[in-house]
Amino acid sequence: MTDPTLLPEPVRVWAEKKLGTLTPAHTASPDLSSRGSWRVVRAGDNARFVIKIARSGEGYTRETFAYRHAVAALGAGNAPRLLATFPSHLALLLTDLPGLPLPDLHVKLTALQRIHWRSGALVARLHRAGKPTAADHQDASAALARLADDARPYLDAAEDRLSTVEQKLILLLTDRLRVLGRLPLGFVHGCLESGLVWGPQAHLSLRDFEESRFAPVVVDFARLACGPWVARPRLRNDFFSGYGRALSTDERLALRALTALHAVRTLAADECAPGHRQAVEDARVVLARLHEEVQP
Structure with missing residues (x-):
């Protein structure tokens, strides 16, 4: 994913208020999802999450609408879950579903x-x-x-x-x-x-x-x-x-x-x-x- 050092500080602070202390996840498998995505691990229980910043306001609107109104039709576990949003920074906090x-x-x-x-x-x-x-x-x-x-x-x-x-x-x-x-x-x-x-x-x-x-x-x-x-x-x-x-x-x-x-x-x-x-x-x-x- 994107270099973890480039995660904007306000987004990191927001995500840690929601989840607790987070550290960048290191994985041997490539992730080819999209720019502006960070995979992180919660220090307390090693649960994995994705912090995503949309590339445009339209993309943010489309993605939040999809998670709130359409993704449920896929069935449990068949798509990430949306946990929180940060509209001023076009950021989404998601569960992590790794793969190729x-x-x-x-x-x-x-x-x-x-x-x-x-x-x-x-x-x-x-x-x-x-x-x-x-x-x-x-x-x-x-x-x-x-x-x-x-x-x-x-x-x-x-x-x-x-x-x-x-x-x-x-x-x-x-x-x-x-x-x-x-x-x-x-x-x-x-x-x-x-x-x-x-x-x-x-x-x-x-x-x-x-x-x-x-x-x-x-x-x-x-x-x-x-x-x-x-x-x-x-x-x-x-x-x-x-x-x-x-x-x-x-x-x-x-x-x-x-x-x-x-x-x-x-x-x-x-x-x-x-x-x-x-x-x-x-x-x-x-x-x-x-x-x-x-x-x-």
Whole structure:
């Protein structure tokens, strides 16, 4: 997690008033959740907690709403518990559920298949949490149009890394987001690729809800399609088997568009970012598969 020496003093004092004396936790396993998170241990009983500072006010609002109104639908122990908040510093105090995000697991394919089945079932619970309002439906349609608009600046930024054929393909697919019918809405996580965590005692959990909101549920699948499903496409079938239903025709079209958009974002990203080379290779594979799929 983030360097413990960078934890703001007011946040440390607040957390210790809630829990008692805390010390930074040291662990051999990497934690790839998000910036602005600190794992700590309570001196009295060695209980572990996470102190998280949201990167924006919107992220803080989304995450606190998720913990208070949606996370219970996942079932006890399947997500961290929110213990307290410190709004003036955008801070949250959470129980700790350690583990590795799905893309970082090194297990046999059969084990991965079971994990993705369970992931699909867990995500289905989240998507059914709460009822979207009429305003949520309206916002969702506008959000898809905004995503289509996002394609052009990313294409411009990655122009020298894309062929003319690839650029036309991305525009063709993303433009479909403007004309698709109403898609099934639900409470989405927003970043499942890093949010789904496999922990000790074969425990699956979901964390990091800064991007959660009501949206077409298909938006939750794009990062998986550009991540762990690239090298092992059969995991996609296992996930949707656990999810409990297949995607509709319009959802499949939307997923193609969203994966194309995610791929071009990756190609336009900072080349110094951790894991960039593998992400670029995956993006290339995704674009090649999409090109094959849309050929007459």
